[in-house]
Amino acid sequence: MPLMKSWVASANSADTPFPLNNLPYGVFSTPDTDPRCGVAIGEMILDCQAAEEIGLINLTNDPLFDVPFWNDLMEQGPAVWAALRDRLTALLAAGSPHQSMVEPLLIPIAEAEMHLPMVVPEYTDFYAGRHHATNVGTMFRGAENALPPNWLHMPIGYNGRASSVVVSGTDIRRPWGQLKSPDHDLPAFLPCRRFDIELEMGAIVGTPSDGPITVQEADDNIFGFVLLNDWSARDIQAWEYQPLGPFQAKATATSISPWIVTKAALEPFRTDTPPREFELLDHLKDVGPMLFDIDLTVTLAPAGKPASTITRTNYREMYYSAAQQLAHHTTSGCPMNAGDLLGSGTISGPEKSERGSLLELSWGGKEPFTLETGEQRSFVEDGDTLTLTGAALGDGYKIGFGNCTGTLLPALKDPYER
Amino acid sequence: MPLMKSWVASANSADTPFPLNNLPYGVFSTPDTDPRCGVAIGEMILDCQAAEEIGLINLTNDPLFDVPFWNDLMEQGPAVWAALRDRLTALLAAGSPHQSMVEPLLIPIAEAEMHLPMVVPEYTDFYAGRHHATNVGTMFRGAENALPPNWLHMPIGYNGRASSVVVSGTDIRRPWGQLKSPDHDLPAFLPCRRFDIELEMGAIVGTPSDGPITVQEADDNIFGFVLLNDWSARDIQAWEYQPLGPFQAKATATSISPWIVTKAALEPFRTDTPPREFELLDHLKDVGPMLFDIDLTVTLAPAGKPASTITRTNYREMYYSAAQQLAHHTTSGCPMNAGDLLGSGTISGPEKSERGSLLELSWGGKEPFTLETGEQRSFVEDGDTLTLTGAALGDGYKIGFGNCTGTLLPALKDPYER
Numbered sequence: 001m002p003l004m005k006s007w008v009a010s011a012n013s014a015d016t017p018f019p020l021n022n023l024p025y026g027v028f029s030t031p032d033t034d035p036r037c038g039v040a041i042g043e044m045i046l047d048c049q050a051a052e053e054i055g056l057i058n059l060t061n062d063p064l065f066d067v068p069f070w071n072d073l074m075e076q077g078p079a080v081w082a083a084l085r086d087r088l089t090a091l092l093a094a095g096s097p098h099q100s101m102v103e104p105l106l107i108p109i110a111e112a113e114m115h116l117p118m119v120v121p122e123y124t125d126f127y128a129g130r131h132h133a134t135n136v137g138t139m140f141r142g143a144e145n146a147l148p149p150n151w152l153h154m155p156i157g158y159n160g161r162a163s164s165v166v167v168s169g170t171d172i173r174r175p176w177g178q179l180k181s182p183d184h185d186l187p188a189f190l191p192c193r194r195f196d197i198e199l200e201m202g203a204i205v206g207t208p209s210d211g212p213i214t215v216q217e218a219d220d221n222i223f224g225f226v227l228l229n230d231w232s233a234r235d236i237q238a239w240e241y242q243p244l245g246p247f248q249a250k251a252t253a254t255s256i257s258p259w260i261v262t263k264a265a266l267e268p269f270r271t272d273t274p275p276r277e278f279e280l281l282d283h284l285k286d287v288g289p290m291l292f293d294i295d296l297t298v299t300l301a302p303a304g305k306p307a308s309t310i311t312r313t314n315y316r317e318m319y320y321s322a323a324q325q326l327a328h329h330t331t332s333g334c335p336m337n338a339g340d341l342l343g344s345g346t347i348s349g350p351e352k353s354e355r356g357s358l359l360e361l362s363w364g365g366k367e368p369f370t371l372e373t374g375e376q377r378s379f380v381e382d383g384d385t386l387t388l389t390g391a392a393l394g395d396g397y398k399i400g401f402g403n404c405t406g407t408l409l410p411a412l413k414d415p416y417e418r
Numbered sequence: 419m420p421l422m423k424s425w426v427a428s429a430n431s432a433d434t435p436f437p438l439n440n441l442p443y444g445v446f447s448t449p450d451t452d453p454r455c456g457v458a459i460g461e462m463i464l465d466c467q468a469a470e471e472i473g474l475i476n477l478t479n480d481p482l483f484d485v486p487f488w489n490d491l492m493e494q495g496p497a498v499w500a501a502l503r504d505r506l507t508a509l510l511a512a513g514s515p516h517q518s519m520v521e522p523l524l525i526p527i528a529e530a531e532m533h534l535p536m537v538v539p540e541y542t543d544f545y546a547g548r549h550h551a552t553n554v555g556t557m558f559r560g561a562e563n564a565l566p567p568n569w570l571h572m573p574i575g576y577n578g579r580a581s582s583v584v585v586s587g588t589d590i591r592r593p594w595g596q597l598k599s600p601d602h603d604l605p606a607f608l609p610c611r612r613f614d615i616e617l618e619m620g621a622i623v624g625t626p627s628d629g630p631i632t633v634q635e636a637d638d639n640i641f642g643f644v645l646l647n648d649w650s651a652r653d654i655q656a657w658e659y660q661p662l663g664p665f666q667a668k669a670t671a672t673s674i675s676p677w678i679v680t681k682a683a684l685e686p687f688r689t690d691t692p693p694r695e696f697e698l699l700d701h702l703k704d705v706g707p708m709l710f711d712i713d714l715t716v717t718l719a720p721a722g723k724p725a726s727t728i729t730r731t732n733y734r735e736m737y738y739s740a741a742q743q744l745a746h747h748t749t750s751g752c753p754m755n756a757g758d759l760l761g762s763g764t765i766s767g768p769e770k771s772e773r774g775s776l777l778e779l780s781w782g783g784k785e786p787f788t789l790e791t792g793e794q795r796s797f798v799e800d801g802d803t804l805t806l807t808g809a810a811l812g813d814g815y816k817i818g819f820g821n822c823t824g825t826l827l828p829a830l831k832d833p834y835e836r
Contacts, residue, residue, distance in 0.1 A: 124582060127662060148660055153605050154596050158662040162540060164751040175750040176630065178572050178699065187571050189699045212594065212833040233750065242566055244576040245663020251752035281596065281607045310585035332593040332651065334669035337580040407706060415630040
């Protein structure tokens with residue numbers, strides 16, 4: 001599929017992340033408006049609430065866009081998702097008869113503040129990248145025990161903390177936590193010393209479910225994707241995570257990119273999961289290409305300095321698709337809701353330059369890496385800005401995600417001071 | 419404090435779980451009304467929505483009871499919690515001048531259907547009972563490694579799945595899951611064979627927080643308590659839980675009792691945590707008696723047969739208080755919201771008859787126990803009804819919780835059949 005032409009001139013560049021082929025959904029505000037739903041087109045945002053109010057969007061009996069989140073649309077299911085995409089395409093396509101009515105409803109992205117695009121009822125984080133799991137397992141348990149015995153049979157995941165999900169651009173405060181260094185007998189309560197990122201994709205559940213669903217049903221139920229940075233306090237994690245998993249190490253913040261790229265926009269970029277070492281059980285078997293070919297990059301900019309690219313990888317490196325993760329998530333009967341967020345797990349490629357966390361890039365801090373500024377890093381330092389970017393590359397266009405960025409602020413001197 | 423007298427006759431019995439001293443909060447419906455907030459008094463429920471509508475309750479500018487959940491009250495904070503309790507006491511006390519206006523607003527509990535008393539934004543489950551952790555650790559890792567190294571230094575917890583929290587009386591469907599028995603090389607997808615309960619108390623966060631809070635602040639922020647049964651699929655758990663903790667094993671259902679017993683009603687029953695083997699770090703130190711003396715019982719009734727008591731224990735057996743759990747939960751900066759539910763962890767006493775799970779009672783299935791009907795049990799069988807009860811025993815009165823009950827339905831033959 002080639003670039004689809006829009007009457008919004010900035011949407012017709014091969015470099016824009018938001019051509020007419022994309023139409024990602026976000027929530028924005030301006031000095032003149034409270035947060036509201038919008039769709040990105042080139043360098044502009046179409047105000048969906050205003051478009052609905054004047055009847056340009058009229059899909060359902062009750063309004064969809066009188067609320068500042070996309071969950072209401074998600075709950076409508078795939079037929080309404082498709083109808084909205086068709087309508088937005090008709091409104092914004094080159095030659096649209098609606099141009100004169102739509103034009104006043106466009107706001108420059110540069111003038112908008114972005115908010116979380118949806119209410120996140122619950123957040124689940126997986127561990128479904130084989131290179132990452134092998135790297136981390138090798139560091140912690142040795143190469144021979146790198147992958148846990150269950151890893152090749154199911155997408156391992158744990159429940160994260162939805163209240164800590166924030167939109168790109170939110171500053172992150174270095175947390176305090178209980179740590180125990182190997183050379184001390186007792187733990188201490190200190191600021192985290194090994195603060196890290198995890199490069200992930202977040203899949204967003206659209207259609208709710210209330211019992212086990214198949215991999216195909218899971219794929220059907222997924223609404224879209226965001227970039228996701230699962231900030232991780234490695235030293236807190238090391239002390240707390242046995243036997244019940246990560247808890248406070250992952251509860252400071254998880255940043256997501258502000259635009260939900262719909263599954264519809266990513267259809268041309270479907271790709272298969274890698275070959276299977278063990279045949280998966282029937283309820284988890286691949287039933288089609290359910291990964292997506294999305295180039296991913298992480299940059300690190302020390303305070304006041306230029307950014308260095310520290311990782312380049314691709315979402316197709318995952319061992320399990322989001323559809324397989326969601327299907328596994330429901331096996332026990334677990335109810336899923338519109339807006340539920342599933343982190344893919346850290347996405348690392350096979351090469352050192354393709355690793356999705358500083359833990360892997362610096363091999364647990366033993367091999368600090370060098371930025372283009374000449375500085376070295378093992379973990380994130382105060383003032384560092386970490387930025388995830390992602391794009392699926394089409395024929396003369398790209399489907400971009402918008403940045404997922406955050407700056408690490410120093411720990412509070414006394415976390416209990418008011 | 420003695421029994422406080424009410425003009426509602428059934429509230430003045432030494433046996434009622436709901437004397438005037440209690441005033442627990444629930445959400446009920448009748449054939450004539452949609453779900454709405456109510457307070458239990460003896461054998462009756464006072465309809466709080468109706469009381470507010472006619473001006474008998476008038477605490478805030480905006481109505482508190484135009485919604486079928488208690489979260490709005492929780493968000494108002496302790497001063498409004500106290501004002502509501504004072505007002506309800508004034509309305510229902512013997513000699514109240516309001517009796518004639520309140521009387522028409524009473525509905526028999528026997529005619530009401532109960533619903534979840536609050537929206538549960540997120541659910542966290544702890545592992546903070548020493549006897550339970552020692553029992554389970556001994557079974558899985560041997561007596562010498564029973565307690566993980568971090569256990570005596572922090573309340574170990576993990577994020578559960580809020581969407582699976584159900585109100586007492588909801589039937590529970592035996593889940594399917596991925597299992598691997600020790601005598602097989604590969605896992606299989608089968609109905610759970612080792613389905614279990616966990617006897618817990620649930621603490622409910624009232625006041626939201628957005629950063630680390632002290633143990634005293636945490637105690638202040640807790641709104642009340644429920645009984646909680648954290649249904650657990652032990653065979654699913656055994657295969658999935660390393661390295662990131664329980665996931666699908668705990669996602670079928672968690673049942674809670676329908677009435678929130680407020681912290682205010684439990685004040686006379688405060689008790690200290692047990693002696694500390696290691697001094698806790700300052701941010702987790704006890705700052706007063708923050709456990710509660712609450713007798714707890716579990717009964718098991720096979721289908722169509724009488725119930726046998728299988729456990730008697732007490733909430734004071736916990737090593738960590740709910741306040742310490744909540745304080746630990748916020749160390750990383752994790753935001754907490756009104757209605758967040760914190761499971762205490764399984765409450766087992768030191769004796770065999772005081773164990774809070776079938777896993778412990780049957781020692782992993784190796785020592786089946788005998789019910790009063792003569793039947794044996796290692797884990798929950800299809801048709802079994804499990805019931806948790808709890809009460810704090812005062813001077814001539816008790817503060818009861820109402821039952822937390824659920825019946826196990828057989829697994830579906832094909833979980834994917836529609």
